[in-house]
Amino acid sequence: MDHHVTNDYTGGDSTSSIKVFVRGRPADDNDTAGVYKLFPNDPKKIQIKDPTKDENYGDHIFGFEHVFWSDTSQGEIYESVCQPHVTHVLSGYNSCIFAYGQTGSGKTYSMFGESGENRGLIPRVVESIVGEIEAKNKSGGECAMVVSFLEIYCDQIRDLGKAYLEQMEGGGPVDMTSKTSEIFERMQLTRQSSFNRPRTMSRADSSQGNLSQTDELKNSPSNSAIRDWKTMHYEIHEDLDQNVFVKDLALIPVTTVSEVMAVINQGLELRATHETKINEVSSRSHTVFTINVVQRERGGEAIKGMLNLVDLAGSERIKKSESSGLRLKEALHINTSLTALGKVVLALDPSQNTSHIPYRDSKLTRLLQNSLGGNSYTTLLATIHPVPGYADESLSTLQFANRCRNVQNTPQVNYASKPEKHGGEGGKQMRSEIEVLKKQLAASQSQASLAGDPNLRVLEVLKQLGIEAVVQEDGTLMMPDGRVLGSALALGPGQMDNVASAASLGIHGADFDNVMDGASAELQELVGDLTQQLKMTKQKLRVKKEDNEKMKNQLAETQGQHQQVVLSMKRSNQQLSHELSQKAQKLEDLQRIMKETHGQQIDELVSHNQKILSQQHAMINSIPNSLMVNTTLLADARKANEKISLEERLKFGKELKAIEFGRTVEIENIKQQYEFWLNKKQKEAEKFVADFNTYRMKKNNTLAEYEAELLKLYNYSTSMRTILRGISEGSYQMRKTRRGYVPVIREQPVDCLDDHNVLGRTLKLVQKTNDAQQHEKAIRNRATVALMNVADVMEGGGVTALGLSGKEATLTGAPGASLRRSGRPSTAPRSRTNNDIWNAPPQQQQFDDDLNTISSHTTRASKVSTAFSEEDVDLSTPLDGLPANELKETVLELRDYISNSLSKAVKRQVMAELSNHDTVNYIKELEDSRDSYQASVREQAHKLKDLRIAYESLQRRALKSQTRKGARPKSSNGNRVRPQSAAVGRSDLAF
Numbered sequence: 001m002d003h004h005v006t007n008d009y010t011g012g013d014s015t016s017s018i019k020v021f022v023r024g025r026p027a028d029d030n031d032t033a034g035v036y037k038l039f040p041n042d043p044k045k046i047q048i049k050d051p052t053k054d055e056n057y058g059d060h061i062f063g064f065e066h067v068f069w070s071d072t073s074q075g076e077i078y079e080s081v082c083q084p085h086v087t088h089v090l091s092g093y094n095s096c097i098f099a100y101g102q103t104g105s106g107k108t109y110s111m112f113g114e115s116g117e118n119r120g121l122i123p124r125v126v127e128s129i130v131g132e133i134e135a136k137n138k139s140g141g142e143c144a145m146v147v148s149f150l151e152i153y154c155d156q157i158r159d160l161g162k163a164y165l166e167q168m169e170g171g172g173p174v175d176m177t178s179k180t181s182e183i184f185e186r187m188q189l190t191r192q193s194s195f196n197r198p199r200t201m202s203r204a205d206s207s208q209g210n211l212s213q214t215d216e217l218k219n220s221p222s223n224s225a226i227r228d229w230k231t232m233h234y235e236i237h238e239d240l241d242q243n244v245f246v247k248d249l250a251l252i253p254v255t256t257v258s259e260v261m262a263v264i265n266q267g268l269e270l271r272a273t274h275e276t277k278i279n280e281v282s283s284r285s286h287t288v289f290t291i292n293v294v295q296r297e298r299g300g301e302a303i304k305g306m307l308n309l310v311d312l313a314g315s316e317r318i319k320k321s322e323s324s325g326l327r328l329k330e331a332l333h334i335n336t337s338l339t340a341l342g343k344v345v346l347a348l349d350p351s352q353n354t355s356h357i358p359y360r361d362s363k364l365t366r367l368l369q370n371s372l373g374g375n376s377y378t379t380l381l382a383t384i385h386p387v388p389g390y391a392d393e394s395l396s397t398l399q400f401a402n403r404c405r406n407v408q409n410t411p412q413v414n415y416a417s418k419p420e421k422h423g424g425e426g427g428k429q430m431r432s433e434i435e436v437l438k439k440q441l442a443a444s445q446s447q448a449s450l451a452g453d454p455n456l457r458v459l460e461v462l463k464q465l466g467i468e469a470v471v472q473e474d475g476t477l478m479m480p481d482g483r484v485l486g487s488a489l490a491l492g493p494g495q496m497d498n499v500a501s502a503a504s505l506g507i508h509g510a511d512f513d514n515v516m517d518g519a520s521a522e523l524q525e526l527v528g529d530l531t532q533q534l535k536m537t538k539q540k541l542r543v544k545k546e547d548n549e550k551m552k553n554q555l556a557e558t559q560g561q562h563q564q565v566v567l568s569m570k571r572s573n574q575q576l577s578h579e580l581s582q583k584a585q586k587l588e589d590l591q592r593i594m595k596e597t598h599g600q601q602i603d604e605l606v607s608h609n610q611k612i613l614s615q616q617h618a619m620i621n622s623i624p625n626s627l628m629v630n631t632t633l634l635a636d637a638r639k640a641n642e643k644i645s646l647e648e649r650l651k652f653g654k655e656l657k658a659i660e661f662g663r664t665v666e667i668e669n670i671k672q673q674y675e676f677w678l679n680k681k682q683k684e685a686e687k688f689v690a691d692f693n694t695y696r697m698k699k700n701n702t703l704a705e706y707e708a709e710l711l712k713l714y715n716y717s718t719s720m721r722t723i724l725r726g727i728s729e730g731s732y733q734m735r736k737t738r739r740g741y742v743p744v745i746r747e748q749p750v751d752c753l754d755d756h757n758v759l760g761r762t763l764k765l766v767q768k769t770n771d772a773q774q775h776e777k778a779i780r781n782r783a784t785v786a787l788m789n790v791a792d793v794m795e796g797g798g799v800t801a802l803g804l805s806g807k808e809a810t811l812t813g814a815p816g817a818s819l820r821r822s823g824r825p826s827t828a829p830r831s832r833t834n835n836d837i838w839n840a841p842p843q844q845q846q847f848d849d850d851l852n853t854i855s856s857h858t859t860r861a862s863k864v865s866t867a868f869s870e871e872d873v874d875l876s877t878p879l880d881g882l883p884a885n886e887l888k889e890t891v892l893e894l895r896d897y898i899s900n901s902l903s904k905a906v907k908r909q910v911m912a913e914l915s916n917h918d919t920v921n922y923i924k925e926l927e928d929s930r931d932s933y934q935a936s937v938r939e940q941a942h943k944l945k946d947l948r949i950a951y952e953s954l955q956r957r958a959l960k961s962q963t964r965k966g967a968r969p970k971s972s973n974g975n976r977v978r979p980q981s982a983a984v985g986r987s988d989l990a991f
């Protein structure tokens, strides 16, 4: 049964507003085997094996918009990933594409790319948008593009576009307060054309020694943006509509692709990169390249689209990248901000039910706030490095990408000047315009009323002259001093205006009279007085004004000076606070790094130090007491030591004795076993000897029978001779039978044997004697060979001997010490082997004796045989032809031969055969095992001896250390007493 379990994440909301694409870069050695699985018929899926999990539970399968593998071109990626965003931004929407993945997985390659066909997504997007804008402008629309470029390096926002802008505007500081729409308005009026030539895309490593273009730029005194670039620390703000923006970030108006590429190239030159173990040119910062497109269709509303193109710095496992120092700090910042991004994405998952989204945890998440869960179309390009070694990083990238699919955005069109129904900025503008109009209306209304009522006009004129008069019910004017003047109605409206303007202009005399022509004398007089007063007052005022002016100038001068001081103080204050915040930031980072890397160690060290300190305090306080205690303890310890060493010695002695006893018992057991077997085998051998003796007796009996038969034969032959002689002498009467003529014997012969039988038997006997002679020879040879073999065997090791001496065969072997042959003379020379019982001399002697006996018998026997041989003996000669004494001697010799030589030969043959007998072999084996046992006993003895030597050396050492430690105890007579242990040990352990 297949137990393979795959974690499937391919489900989910296909309409989610964040689209996720995956791109696998080419592997360096094409070794992607066994980790990834792609589905040619379903390019949305990718399967990956979890390297940390069990074979059966380690598979994860994900589903995204599309999974691009290493052979996908930049153009194909652009078509799928970016094309929709170009449409969005030109339709007034916010949108965002961000590349996420481990370091070296191809984020920067994808976003910025290289040159030509390998150019990345950003250049392609720019090309598209610029083309669209040109087309719109040609068709009568108003469309413009503004870009900005920033990086977040160690949680510090730095402007990568400002340097370009400064260069563009002649090196001076740039007005950063402009809004995109204002720039847009300006662009309609004037166009800059002398931008830098575009450079090919490059990312210079600022740490390299040779003076790169960036170095040139950084050293350029005229470009403050480059000079201050490293210390830039921009802030993120939020407008009334809750859109986040970077305060003071350079907004660069552009119209051509080459302009944009110049901005990008200059920015990339400045961007923080460095070579790491994993990536030769590793981005150490996140970059955000923003394209703003503002447009108004003919007669339509202005809309504003924004596209953020984000190249994140790659996450890295510090363990793998082995970053240290500044690289470590950078890596920590990168990882922290990416973790914050992960938290935001997690919190935006509707299933999490989280009300708080931690955008403010890092600058990155704050900046992407609008793109994640806000008013934006967003796409994530997850890049992976598909080699088995980075499988866990790829898995975590895919898991992050999968979580992003849960985020819901709500994109909507941005209106640059919205109609009321859209509220927002447009509405506010409208409201303020209405207010202005209202004020204007009120002003014009009051002017109209003034124009219609002459009294009011007079009042106004008087007011201008500084006189607060009141119009009474009857139309007359009451002055502040109580005087009542006639109605101004007497003056025509035109005249009144003239009076007012003449008064205000200081016209007097005849001219004034002309003006006052037709007015009442009273009024004329009053106006005359007033005019006079006004003149004087004006005179005074002028003087005062002049004084005032002088004072003002003085004040302005002082103020200017003060302001200058305050400004410089402010600047230095700002500088200081900036440095302070940087230092604080650095300190914080350092502390965090220290805490992360060494925090635990430091804490441990501190607590360890404190422990040691307190221990030392306690020790110092307790020194006097401990001195006393130590002296006592020392004495006690010495005693205890002596006691222990004595106990140890005794224990060791006992153990040794126990071992010795054990060995003795073991030896005894083996000995008993050996004796038991030896006894058993001796009994078997005794039985064998007994059997042998029985056999020998039987043989002797047979020989005796032969002897008796021979004697019988002799008697027969004698009788035969007598009979034969009788026949030849005709003493016997012959009769004819079927077998021929037979004598008629009157006397009964011996037994009932006929002559033929007697003769045949006699001849047979002679034949037998010859055979015996031959046989004896053969036996003798065989015996010689057998004895030599036995001697050879004996050379190799002893066996219990079967001694055959005299007429009796006896077993002379005995167990144990009695194994030695009891009959061996003490003066006999020792054999070359250990085994005395097989000594050559007695055997040899025996053998030689036997041979001599045989040869003597043989001589006699050969004589006999010669006598009996067919050639030498005339068989026709009747035996009874021999003299009786000679015949007897011959028979005796024959008997002697049979009983001695023949029986000995038989014995030898038996002995020769016995040398290969099983029992003898068994006895030999017993001898072998006895010898090996003896050898093992000898070995044990050696071991015991070694043990004893070791023990003695231990004793000697113990003795020496005792002697060194203190004076030996003195005997009663004051002499040093020799330590007993050694003596005891020696005597106790003597083997």
Ligand SMILES: Nc1ncnc2c1ncn2[C@@H]1O[C@H](COP(=O)(O)OP(=O)(O)OP(=O)(O)O)[C@@H](O)[C@H]1O
Binding pocket: 024, 025, 026, 070, 101, 102, 103, 104, 105, 106, 107, 108, 109, 110, 279, 281, 282, 283, 284, 312, 313, 314, 315, 383
């Ligand atoms: N699809 C690809 N085809 C060819 N080369 C690629 C591809 N992707 C990446 N590379 C090469 O791999 C190397 C690392 O890529 P890149 O610098 O883009 O990685 P990165 O993800 O931006 O790394 P970091 O986060 O460290 O900046 C570069 O030399 C790049 O040219």
